[in-house]
Amino acid sequence: MTSEQLAWKIRRHGIEMTHLSGGSHIGAVLSVADIVAVLYTEVLRVVPQEPDWPDRDRFILSKGHAGAAVYAALAERGFFPVEELKTHYQNGSKLSGHVSHHLPGVDFSTGSLGHGLSAGAGMALTARQNGRPYRTFVVLGDGECNEGSVWEAAQFAAYFQLDNLVAVVDHNQMQSLDRCDKTLSSVPLADTWRGFGWNVLEADGNDHDSLRAAFAAVPKNAKPTVLVAKTVKGKGISFMEMDILWHYRFPHEGWEYDCAVRELWEKRPAGVEDPYTPRGIPSPALPDEKADIGHDHTLSATYHPTWRLPEEKA
Known part of the structure; x- marks a missing residue:
């Protein structure tokens, strides 16, 4: 399976x-799909039939709320049956809403933001001290980088x-609830990581060639490496892209689900079969004039408190 095919499957399973x-x-889930797909097809040294192989590369999705992306990748790689994905969020399922280590192939439970990099650093140090060859990869959210524990x-x-840490x-x-620059002011991420003594690479996080080139360029120079991968939240579904509404909302029955599936169906790579709607949705429900599309749902646009920041009062 190519990385492009796996990314499509991650998005379709996620919906x-x-x-x-x-x-x-x-x-x-949609924004991180390409990063996860490239990692699981071309970068990570893992053996699905031996998930506890001692020399496997370690992977932590620190932004554990996007766990459906990792679940889909693991299932498609053969760590557990694809059919089990339908149990996501159900009582008694191993596929909890945030990433769970009860699944084969998951090294660390996440979802409480700010903890993944600390655990990954510990894993990397352990490999160094024990002379093991594996590397540790940690995927974080940019909002998560507001956590002091990350630094x-x-x-x-x-x-x-x-x-050996990436x-x-x-x-x-x-x-x-909002854009990062409207939540907590910060200097550019790349500059911050450089200031902490890291190698810094940058890439288009939704472009597989850009990601491949970046991962291939990770140096071995006594420094950890960070890849700042610019992505589009909701990537792949036009009415979800860069709309904060879809951080919490799920595709409901009707036009939301139908249109999401139709868009993915029209962009599926060659050789990929849709396990849920094999022929797509021939006559999808369509949004009417009351559909909540194209509105700014960010907190800064929808909430108007009486207090103001000092610079706003000036």
Whole structure:
């Protein structure tokens, strides 16, 4: 399976999983799909039939709310049956809303943001101390980088010269309720990581050639590496792209589900079969004039408190 085929499958499974479960975070699943697909087809050294292989590369999705993307990748790679994806979010399922280590192929449970890089740094240091060849990869959200624990781990990794540690920031520029730059002011991410002593690479996180080139360029120079991957939240579904609404909303029955499936169907790579709607949706329900499309749902646009920041009062 190519990375492009796996990315499509991740998006299609993500739509189905959140639709069936009423789960959240489809926007995050769609933005990180290409990063996860390239990692699981061309970068990570893993053996699906031996998920606990001691020398496997470790992978942590620190932005664990996008766990459906990892579940889909693991299932398609053969770590567990694809049919199990339909149990996402159900009571008693191993496929919890945030990433769970109870699944084969998952090294660390995540979802409480800011913890993944610390765990990954520990794994990388352990490999160094024990003379093991594996690398550790950690995917973070850009909003997650507001967590102080991320920078404690960054400082730790630089101090111990963990060049077997690679962080990837899914830089979709949105978090929780708003744009990142409307939530907490910060200097450019790449400059911040450089200041902490890391190698910094940048790429288009939705372009597979750009991602391949970046991962191939990771140096071994006594420094950890971060790839700042610029992505589009909701990538692949036009009415979800860069709309914060889809951080929490799931595709409901009717035009939301039908139009999402239709868009994916029209862009599927050669050789890919849709496991849920093999012939697509021939007569999809369409949005009417009352459909909630194209509106700014960010907190800064929809909430108008009486207080103002100092610079807004001037």
